[in-house]
Amino acid sequence: MTTTTRIERHHYDVVVIGAGGAGLRAAIEARLAGKKTAIISKSLFGKAHTVMAEGGAAAAMGNVNPRDSWQVHFRDTMRGGKFLNNFRMAELHAKESPQRIWELETYGALFDRTKDGKISQRNFGGHEYPRLAHVGDRTGLELIRTLQQKIVSLQQEDKAEFGDYEARIKVFSETTITELLLDGDRVAGAFGYYRESGEFVLFETPAVVLATGGVGRSYKVTSNSWEYTGDGHALALRAGATLINMEFLQFHPTGMVWPPSVKGILVTESVRGDGGVLKNSDGKRFMFDYVPDVFRKQYAETEEEADRWYTDPDNNRRPPELLPRDEVARAINSEVKAGRGTPAGGVYLDIASRLPAEEIRRRLPSMYHQFKELADVDITKEPMEVGPTCHYVMGGVEVDPDSGAAAGHVRGLFAAGEVSGGMHGSNRLGGNSLSDLLVFGKRAGGHAASYTDTLASRPKVAVPAVEAAVETALAPLQRDTGESPYTLQQDLQAVMGDLVGIIRREGELADALVRLAELRERVAKVSASGGRRYNPGWHLALDLRNMLVVSECTAKAALERRESRGGHTREDHPTMDPQWRRVNLVCSLEGDTVQLTRKPLPKMRSELITLFDRAELAKYLTDEELAEFDALAEKES
Amino acid sequence: MAERNSPAAGDAAAKRQFRIWRGDDTGGDLQDYMVEVNEGEVVLDVIHRLQATDAPDLACRWNCKAGKCGSCSMEINGKPRLACMTRMSTFEEDETVTVTPLRTFPVIRDLVTDVSFNYEKARETPAFAPPADVAPGDYRMQQVDVERSQEFRKCIECFLCQNVCHVIRDHEENKPAFSGPRFFIRAAELDMHPLDARTDRKQYAQSEMGLGYCNITKCCTEVCPEHIKITDNGIIPMKERVVDRRYDPLVWLGSKIFRRGETPQSSVTSARAAGPAARPNLDGVHSHAGGSHDPQAEAQAQSGVNWHREVPHPTAPAVDERGKLPLTELTFDRAAAPSPFGDDVTFPLPPEHLNFAHPEQDKH
Numbered sequence A: 001m002t003t004t005t006r007i008e009r010h011h012y013d014v015v016v017i018g019a020g021g022a023g024l025r026a027a028i029e030a031r032l033a034g035k036k037t038a039i040i041s042k043s044l045f046g047k048a049h050t051v052m053a054e055g056g057a058a059a060a061m062g063n064v065n066p067r068d069s070w071q072v073h074f075r076d077t078m079r080g081g082k083f084l085n086n087f088r089m090a091e092l093h094a095k096e097s098p099q100r101i102w103e104l105e106t107y108g109a110l111f112d113r114t115k116d117g118k119i120s121q122r123n124f125g126g127h128e129y130p131r132l133a134h135v136g137d138r139t140g141l142e143l144i145r146t147l148q149q150k151i152v153s154l155q156q157e158d159k160a161e162f163g164d165y166e167a168r169i170k171v172f173s174e175t176t177i178t179e180l181l182l183d184g185d186r187v188a189g190a191f192g193y194y195r196e197s198g199e200f201v202l203f204e205t206p207a208v209v210l211a212t213g214g215v216g217r218s219y220k221v222t223s224n225s226w227e228y229t230g231d232g233h234a235l236a237l238r239a240g241a242t243l244i245n246m247e248f249l250q251f252h253p254t255g256m257v258w259p260p261s262v263k264g265i266l267v268t269e270s271v272r273g274d275g276g277v278l279k280n281s282d283g284k285r286f287m288f289d290y291v292p293d294v295f296r297k298q299y300a301e302t303e304e305e306a307d308r309w310y311t312d313p314d315n316n317r318r319p320p321e322l323l324p325r326d327e328v329a330r331a332i333n334s335e336v337k338a339g340r341g342t343p344a345g346g347v348y349l350d351i352a353s354r355l356p357a358e359e360i361r362r363r364l365p366s367m368y369h370q371f372k373e374l375a376d377v378d379i380t381k382e383p384m385e386v387g388p389t390c391h392y393v394m395g396g397v398e399v400d401p402d403s404g405a406a407a408g409h410v411r412g413l414f415a416a417g418e419v420s421g422g423m424h425g426s427n428r429l430g431g432n433s434l435s436d437l438l439v440f441g442k443r444a445g446g447h448a449a450s451y452t453d454t455l456a457s458r459p460k461v462a463v464p465a466v467e468a469a470v471e472t473a474l475a476p477l478q479r480d481t482g483e484s485p486y487t488l489q490q491d492l493q494a495v496m497g498d499l500v501g502i503i504r505r506e507g508e509l510a511d512a513l514v515r516l517a518e519l520r521e522r523v524a525k526v527s528a529s530g531g532r533r534y535n536p537g538w539h540l541a542l543d544l545r546n547m548l549v550v551s552e553c554t555a556k557a558a559l560e561r562r563e564s565r566g567g568h569t570r571e572d573h574p575t576m577d578p579q580w581r582r583v584n585l586v587c588s589l590e591g592d593t594v595q596l597t598r599k600p601l602p603k604m605r606s607e608l609i610t611l612f613d614r615a616e617l618a619k620y621l622t623d624e625e626l627a628e629f630d631a632l633a634e635k636e637s
Numbered sequence B: 001m002a003e004r005n006s007p008a009a010g011d012a013a014a015k016r017q018f019r020i021w022r023g024d025d026t027g028g029d030l031q032d033y034m035v036e037v038n039e040g041e042v043v044l045d046v047i048h049r050l051q052a053t054d055a056p057d058l059a060c061r062w063n064c065k066a067g068k069c070g071s072c073s074m075e076i077n078g079k080p081r082l083a084c085m086t087r088m089s090t091f092e093e094d095e096t097v098t099v100t101p102l103r104t105f106p107v108i109r110d111l112v113t114d115v116s117f118n119y120e121k122a123r124e125t126p127a128f129a130p131p132a133d134v135a136p137g138d139y140r141m142q143q144v145d146v147e148r149s150q151e152f153r154k155c156i157e158c159f160l161c162q163n164v165c166h167v168i169r170d171h172e173e174n175k176p177a178f179s180g181p182r183f184f185i186r187a188a189e190l191d192m193h194p195l196d197a198r199t200d201r202k203q204y205a206q207s208e209m210g211l212g213y214c215n216i217t218k219c220c221t222e223v224c225p226e227h228i229k230i231t232d233n234g235i236i237p238m239k240e241r242v243v244d245r246r247y248d249p250l251v252w253l254g255s256k257i258f259r260r261g262e263t264p265q266s267s268v269t270s271a272r273a274a275g276p277a278a279r280p281n282l283d284g285v286h287s288h289a290g291g292s293h294d295p296q297a298e299a300q301a302q303s304g305v306n307w308h309r310e311v312p313h314p315t316a317p318a319v320d321e322r323g324k325l326p327l328t329e330l331t332f333d334r335a336a337a338p339s340p341f342g343d344d345v346t347f348p349l350p351p352e353h354l355n356f357a358h359p360e361q362d363k364h
């Protein structure tokens, strides 16, 4: 009897890997299209990373400032991503996010309201108008709970119709997928294990939607949870898909820096949106010194003007604390390096002196509690200490903008959410992720469903592939000579944090690649003690190879891109280079080595590029592109 | 378990004694560990350090490490807590920290329990019913009206309240009929949702979710890490309305005209009462009303409601010397918790034996 005959098997039309915002929205769409859908998640239902998002979801509803529109949102997104975004994704996102947010209300979401009863919207870094729909500072919780409850309501409908809650949509929680199985170039299934029991499980399905989130666990100081080991990125690579923009990681400027155990945990940007300011150890509000030329026009030059903006945004320019995240993170980094940091190595974020205590508690309840309970700091009385933390990966699976179908040579694979790449270019604006999840989650789920309709026959899972997957999964448990997965993870984090961090240098990146190659050999021999039941050591051992291959992509691409842009800063190439703006770096896997190729960026349609000022474009485009733009403008006038 | 000597790297980090329950559904026991603890750490950090050193396969759930996901629920020195929000500085230097899995749910392994009970109950709770005639984008609600439900939507589903509720903590047999505080506030949230189209949330909670089993001990409120006032703002208002709806003929008449529990709504739902009505001085009113320990609530019940019946004697919960229900055998002198109702009480209690505070009544 082969091992495969004993493996639990399930048949689904669409399997969604990931139960965060993107995964749940995709699953809802697939189920609404009548497909039998499975949702798979490494943790319990409702605990995915999305639950941690704080600030809000960006959508140009114009509830607070009626001048807002999708065009303005589109412009902000492109600007934030330094024009490296896939323009079509940015366009779809800006156009569709208001509907996606309103739809949540029909699922039962309760956003904070404006005076006239509409959804309230708040300011956030890089957004020209107040745009983030929010619920205090727990917007992610509202979003994931709402989607979770919508799935429950669909299950209740199925129960009424078929007598079974799980007739058409089922959640497999605490289940990790370790391998995608192919039939030729078509997706045929997904293989994984139940974390609770350690038993294996095989999903036979023609369509897989990846919604596995990001890669932050490769860094020590991170706002990300243990789940973020880049599984989806790695699964896609191994299945023949490609990744783009992997050199771009977002370091959120304000993570907690003290106490050491919570280092990295996020302090939401809304603290700054609601009036919080950054100060160095001299008490100076230093962000005014760090406004780059490209943003000069939109940001205040004096504290007085900046402070007026909170009450009169139409006649004043915004405070520099609200610059895009990469700028703020770099500024903090420089202040600390110059010796003007706090004792714990951060800077001060002060809201206490800016708002009445009551107001702080009302607007930022979970920040208030977080600091009170974790750091014993009362943010209504004292400033917080903050510093940059690894937060978000802009890079991800290269997808078709409209359908979310993965590029490369695989069919039936879709991706949405943080695991997909392109939408955010070189830097994501705060709040654009939650709306991204909804817009592209829906699209990926819908297109996965219609893809299954085009198939004449169901792809078949090959038995040897399953056997190989079982063997790989069991290997760490059967070895007792290798190193502990925890040690290996620490070493990997050290390499990435020290050599592929916020500020990068050629020599260090080359060094990182050498060390990652060494680590790869050690990871291949990792061993985990204990049994198969809920064994976190074993789980980490299996995640390590994913973290490693994704880290290799990041290091390789970071070495290749000789410029600084958004979430990629090269000390040896400190400026933006318009030639590099025209290029995406694409990672693929050949055998088990990462290959890097250059691919031209798709060209923005004329009605979109003319939304920008020539003066602004001149900062990003090559002369050749500008000449084209001038010709266009002439034709129109 | 052998103690490991600390690496001679200075004595910045103190070693602390931990007792952690290790085992699975076939049994297990408390094991001793000496672990390094640094300034500012929480219990979850210590567990992570153990995983990286002495106990690589120690099973424990966590995600956010910031009290936002509700994954790391466990019992620490017998108290249901989030491990990521329990600072080591809250214990004495020489105190042994005992960590055990949630007791109300079956153990899977070590600190991980099978919480599927909660997901089943979630699935049985009827979902939000969108109003038929309001298009997406046209929802209009006032902040004051959504705030009441928002309080309950803060819930991170840590299930600590479910774990601590005595109705199921030691009464497996109550589980099928009792949804628990987490889902009472879900019902309350929908009941207070300004646009929810269902009108029978309270009745449903009473008849299908086992609301009547709850005798308002408030243990759930006490453990809630989100500080949701589960009993005062969720359970008690629901119980009151269930009761008055059944027995008050005027209310019954009113419900024919308006949806119960609501004032008529314009398209902007701001018509809610603007703050509490002035109350007569109720000091000194004595009442046996219900199990509520809130004197004001009792006073209101006594003064505002004329039930034309004898006030039943309260059945005092069996509390320990601190005046609290014992949370765990580890800190209690008996095996298994007693029924707080006394042995002569059977469930569900007849509704006429329940008595509740009634804020609406004072408004006449």
Ligand SMILES: Cc1cc2nc3c(=O)[nH]c(=O)nc-3n(C[C@H](O)[C@H](O)[C@H](O)COP(=O)(O)OP(=O)(O)OC[C@H]3O[C@@H](n4cnc5c(N)ncnc54)[C@H](O)[C@@H]3O)c2cc1C
Pocket: A017, A018, A019, A020, A021, A022, A023, A040, A041, A042, A043, A048, A049, A050, A051, A052, A053, A054, A055, A056, A057, A058, A139, A140, A175, A176, A177, A178, A192, A211, A212, A213, A214, A223, A224, A227, A231, A232, A266, A391, A392, A416, A417, A418, A419, A430, A431, A432, A433, A434, A435, A437
């Ligand atoms: C602290 C914090 C605050 C944030 N605040 C904001 C904000 O205010 N606004 C905003 O727009 N964005 C914010 N973000 C970013 C945003 O929350 C994330 O980018 C987004 O939630 C990602 O959602 P997702 O659906 O792609 O994936 P996730 O929600 O991360 O879900 C990933 C899912 O995939 C599952 N999974 C992963 N690997 C596997 C596998 N191998 N097998 C099975 N399942 C797997 C996981 O279990 C999980 O269910 C914040 C992020 C953090 C960390």
Ligand code: SF4
Pocket: B164, B165, B166, B167, B180, B181, B213, B214, B215, B216, B217, B218, B219, B220, B221, B231, B235
């Ligand atoms: S008040 Fe007591 S009995 Fe009622 S739900 Fe809460 S813990 Fe259970």
Ligand code: SF4
Pocket: B070, B154, B155, B156, B157, B158, B159, B160, B161, B162, B181, B182, B185, B220, B223, B224, B225, B226, B227, B228, B230
């Ligand atoms: S109500 Fe409070 S204690 Fe209960 S599950 Fe929600 S957050 Fe946890």
Ligand code: FES
Pocket: B061, B062, B063, B064, B065, B066, B067, B068, B069, B070, B071, B072, B073, B082, B083, B084, B085
């Ligand atoms: S780890 Fe998320 S609540 Fe403790």
